[in-house]
Amino acid sequence: MTLSPDLTDLLARARADLRMGVPVVLSDGAAGTVMLAAETVRADRLAGLRTLDGTPVLAVTARRAETLKARAYDGTLARIEVPEGADVAWVHAVADPKDDLRTPMKGPFVTARGGAATMHALALALVKSARLLPAALLADVADPVAFAQQSGLTCLPAGPSRDMIEASSPLHRVVQARLPLAVSEAGRLHVFRPEDGGEEHYAVEIGQPDRSAPVLARLHSACFTGDLMGSLKCDCGPQLRAALAQMGAEGAGVLLYLNQEGRGIGLANKMRAYSLQDQGFDTVEANHRLGFEDDERDFRIGAGILAQMGFRQVRLMTNNPAKIEMMQSCGINVTERVPLKVGETVQNRAYLATKAAKSGHLF
């Protein structure tokens, strides 16, 4: 039926539900699971989860499990059994590292071994894509489709949903218009929107770059604190302005403003990482303690936008070799790396040094 939501719509709904604390049902034919985001779970919903067929488990990433000293038998994740008396505060304390140093002895945790962890991996991919803490509560349910219908919950087919989350949703240009800028009056802004209702991304085109020659390009990831607030903790704001200035001076270029705040974890999680940095952890350690990888960005998004705009060769303004590798593997030829070394401050010196030492940044 064409009026019914398709899988893309259901995924967008599921993300919104999880952010509100509403459960989502994952179905694999006859078997199924009800999931909740650990960050937004409420006491009544946790109690509801306990009335289902299976004992609830809290799925966390292997990164978070490492900090918690919980055994991760499933490779990239661990299924922590939720003890009988555990309440919402227990769930939050396991998922969120903010009080780890004050209360280091959270365990011991019992983690599940054997059996499939496919649903758990999907649940973690979903909460991550909803920009929540990477932890989810799950409990089995016998007839998932009927249960979802009775309870008015969004029901996702597990296999195809995972593929779609990992493939990242196709982007379409919705509008473009002239945007005179301080660096160049010949500016244009293009807005790209993903089919799954996720974050929009923008491209600022300066002048009329020749599509048959390498274009001066910058893939800039959103940084609310650095780009807009003038934060001294990173170099993003100066990098953004320096890139635009160089494009203005050369008369042509393209800057992608990708809404991948906090290297893809979202602003709330980035602020959690900042809070951990105030406890003494560096930028990479903070991400790991939260349960994320160092960098959760999907650079295929940027490559896809460049290709849609007709750019196949770039002179890429970056200090990050991973961006160059990703562009090349996505079919964008990086003919030259243009260094972007600006904005070092007393406050961001250690941050930049960590990026050089642990993430291979070139300074």
Ligand SMILES: Nc1nc2c(ncn2[C@@H]2O[C@H](COP(=O)(O)OP(=O)(O)OP(=O)(O)O)[C@@H](O)[C@H]2O)c(=O)[nH]1
């Ligand atoms: N998780 C996390 N994200 C951060 C932190 N500091 C800055 N960011 C984010 O890091 C990203 C920086 O993006 P970019 O400047 O495009 O990328 P880069 O990897 O530094 O590479 P180049 O700037 O191209 O050399 C932005 O999304 C910021 O919001 C931090 O301490 N933790």
Ligand SMILES: [Zn+2]
């Ligand atoms: Zn920044």
